[in-house]
Amino acid sequence: EVQLVESGGGLVKPGGSLRLSCAASRFTFSTYAMNWVRQAPGTGLEWVSSISSSSGYINYADSVKGRFTISRDNAKNSLYLQMNNLRADDTAVYYCARGSLYSTTLFDLWGQGTLVAVSS
Amino acid sequence: DIQMTQSPSTLSASVGDRVTITCRASQSISSWLAWYQQKPGKAPKLLIFKSSRLESGVPSRFSGNGSGTEFTLTISSLQPDDFATYHCQQYNGDSTTFGQGTKLEIK
Numbered sequence: 001e002v003q004l005v006e007s008g009g010g011l012v013k014p015g016g017s018l019r020l021s022c023a024a025s026r027f028t029f030s031t032y033a034m035n036w037v038r039q040a041p042g043t044g045l046e047w048v049s050s051i052s053s054s055s056g057y058i059n060y061a062d063s064v065k066g067r068f069t070i071s072r073d074n075a076k077n078s079l080y081l082q083m084n085n086l087r088a089d090d091t092a093v094y095y096c097a098r099g100s101l102y103s104t105t106l107f108d109l110w111g112q113g114t115l116v117a118v119s120s
Numbered sequence: 121d122i123q124m125t126q127s128p129s130t131l132s133a134s135v136g137d138r139v140t141i142t143c144r145a146s147q148s149i150s151s152w153l154a155w156y157q158q159k160p161g162k163a164p165k166l167l168i169f170k171s172s173r174l175e176s177g178v179p180s181r182f183s184g185n186g187s188g189t190e191f192t193l194t195i196s197s198l199q200p201d202d203f204a205t206y207h208c209q210q211y212n213g214d215s216t217t218f219g220q221g222t223k224l225e226i227k
Contacts, residue, residue: 045156045164045207045218059214095163102169105216106154107209110163 002026002109004096009114016086016118022079022096022111030054030074033099035107036081038092038116048094049081050104064090086118122146122210126219132227137198141222143191143208152212155184155193158221159204167206168193198224 008020020036036048049070050059058070069082079096093115097107123146133139143153151171156164166175168184171191181196195202203226208219 044220045209047216047218050214061215100166100169103152103211105211105214106166106169107156107164108166108175110165112163 004098004109004111006094006096006111006114009094009116011117011119012086013120014087014118017082017084018086018116020081020083020094020096020114020116022081024077024079024098027098027109029077032101033104034070034072034079035097035099035105036070036079037095037097037107037110038090039095039113040089040092046092047105050099051079052104083116086116088118090116091118092116121215122149122212122217124208124210124217124219126206126208126222128222129220130223130225132225133198134227135198135200139195139198139224141193141206141208141224143186143193143219145189145191145210148188149210149212151187152210153184153186153191154209154211155182156207156209157202157204158207164207 005023012018033052035050051070067085071080093113095113096111098109100106100108125144127142153171155168158164167178172184183194185192205221205223207221
C-alpha cells in the first residue's frame with residue numbers, strides 16, 4: 001500500500017527542539033515534492049513547509065521561518081522536519097503530505113499525523 | 121497571504137440531501153482550488169482539484185465549481201459516509217492556504 005508514516009512527535013517545553021520523520025513506502029519518493037502541514041487542536045489546516053524532489057527548492061510559512069528546517073533523504077525514502085525554539089502555538093498534529101505531480105502544494109497523499117505538544 | 125473563507129462553518133443535513141459549501145478567496149486564484157474531506161482523528165483526503173476535477177476514486181456525487189474568487193463544493197445526494205469536515209485550499213503560487221473548514225453534521 002502506498003503510504004506515509006510520521007514519527008517523532010511528543011511533549012516538549014517551550015524553547016525546546018524536536019525532529020519529525022516521515023517514512024514513505026510503495027511509491028517513487030524521489031520524484032515527488034514533499035510537505036509538512038499542521039493542524040492545531042480544533043482548528044483548520046496550516047501549511048508549514050515544502051521541499052522539491054531534489055531538495056533544490058525549499059519554502060516555509062512565515063510562522064516557522066528561521067526556526068524549522070525541512071530536509072529529505074531520497075536514499076532512505078524519508079522526509080524530516082527539525083523544529084527548534086518551539087512555542088506553545090506550534091502545538092498541533094503534524095502531517096507529512098506528498099505534493100501531486102500537478103503542483104507541489106496540492107496534497108494527494110497524507111500520513112496519519114504525529115502530535116507535537118509544547119507546554120511547560 | 122491569500123485568505124480563504126468558507127461558509128457555512130457548520131451544516132446540518134440528512135441522508136439524501138443535496139448540499140453546497142462555499143469558499144471565497146481574498147484575491148483571484150484562477151482555478152487553483154482544491155477540496156479535502158477529513159474525518160475525526162484522520163488525515164485529510166483530496167477530493168477535488170483545479171476547482172472541478174475529481175480525484176481518482178472519488179464518487180461522482182461530489183462536484184466542484186468556480187473560478188477567480190468564488191467556489192463551491194456540492195454533494196448531490198448525501199451518504200452516511202459523507203458526514204465529515206470539508207476544507208478548501210488555494211494552491212496558487214509557492215505558498216498555500218486553507219479555509220477554516222465546514223463541518224457537515226447529521227440533522
